[in-house]
Amino acid sequence: MRFVRFVTILTALTMGIASPAWAITNGSADLSDHPEVGALIADRPHPDGTWSYCTGTLISPTVFLTAAHCGKKAQKTARVSFSSHYQPGTQVYTGRFVPDARYKDSSELHDMAVVVFSTAVPNIKPATLPREGMLDELEADNSLQTTQFTPVGYGSLNPVKGARKKQYRYTDTRNQTSISFENLSPRWLDLSLNSAKGDGSTCFGDSGGPNFLGGRDSHLLVATTVSGDDNACKSTNFDYRLDTPSARRFLGKFVTLP
Template identity: 70%
Template sequence: MISIAFTATAISPASPAQAITNGLPDLTVHPQVGAIIGDKPNDDGTWSYCTGTLISPTVFLTAAHCAEAGQKTAQVSFSSRYRPGDKVYTGRYVLDSRYKDESELHDMAVVVFGTAIPGIKPARLPTEGLLDRLEADKSLKTMRFTPVGYGAMVATKTKGKHRIRLTYSDTRHQTSISFEDLTRRWLKLSLDASKGDGSTCFGDSGGPNFLGGITSDLLVATTISGDDDACKTTNYDYRLDTPQARKFLKKFVTLP
């Protein structure tokens, strides 16, 4: 499962989150989750650099901060373990115009394909205010969430030095996380080891947080940021059931 390792400097609080830790290969459970593939390999020989989810036959939801300056297109693979030569789909990369580099607000983007992606059922999106209603009736407190993404897993943390050791394999992973808090824009998930929680970290940016167990396809938030260098404390995910998020999404898909 893990084949390549390298040492990376620590990330600062609330820096972009990018990979599943304490998780398992997703295999064919979430075929609608794909990886954004670079034009050339990363330094360690891997190719993926962000994650996203097919939300209609022609629309792939991801994060705005994944884009390079001036980037207009993106390549997406839905292989559970990407290898050079696997099928990729190229589409227009459209960022939420309200997004600013210095802010995590409106950190949304879509890749719009010219033709439908064959053989993959898109994820479902939430109705407006779904998470607010679940919080109001006290059921959100016991809910589980299933993040899915490509990228690294934290292998070790060098003692006394702000460094983490990561391994990348271009493989789609999933994990399970418990609920901690809800704000007007953010879903905060608590990584409680006693509950068997996993985490998101380097490689999962733009990826889905599904409401419910490991087979759920109800996408309620996208992975945006984590606040610790070892990806073991907490993570913040951008809610998709808010008026702000829906204002962007409805330009591209029909909302429930």
């Protein structure tokens, strides 16, 4: 299975998952490391009482980047929380949900969307976007192969051990992990677990979330989480590059690009 999208309500229900989300495995609480990373918050709680269903990143004071497949058909608005642990009553920001018009449900290409707020989100510094072709440059000088990436997201942690069906634990908490480079293609950054380095993975609930270039103190957002190679969150992650002309064509409508 080449792509398993990281938000699919039907898949979640048929696999016995409590809520329609995936998230970081083998990671740790992000706390205040990446305050620019937020969660999309549902209008009502999932059956397990949690609320988040996708992840994203503030890329300007008024623009939040996530995945197009996180939205429903004809969705007009979305609610975002930047709390490291969302609870009912926590501050949320409602904005206009705008998917890339080129995105089609039948394909993972152009899987980007933004939430545009009418006023700036206060006291949060947006993430830095890459210059055009940055990942190609790093691959050309052979530094990409040894680079670590830091994905951040909300949702399920490691599956419950010993359960008859796969059961994922959701906490509405922002988590992070480290993951290694595997491959670069014209649209995709493939990242994979390296057990020798103690890597983790992205999983349900991380859709639209960031993959930062470098360690936990990095805020350079180079790719967004879209899908994975399996439904156990233990294989290759497929992340949408933000340094390509195609991605920049969409992003440039909303933010000033480097």
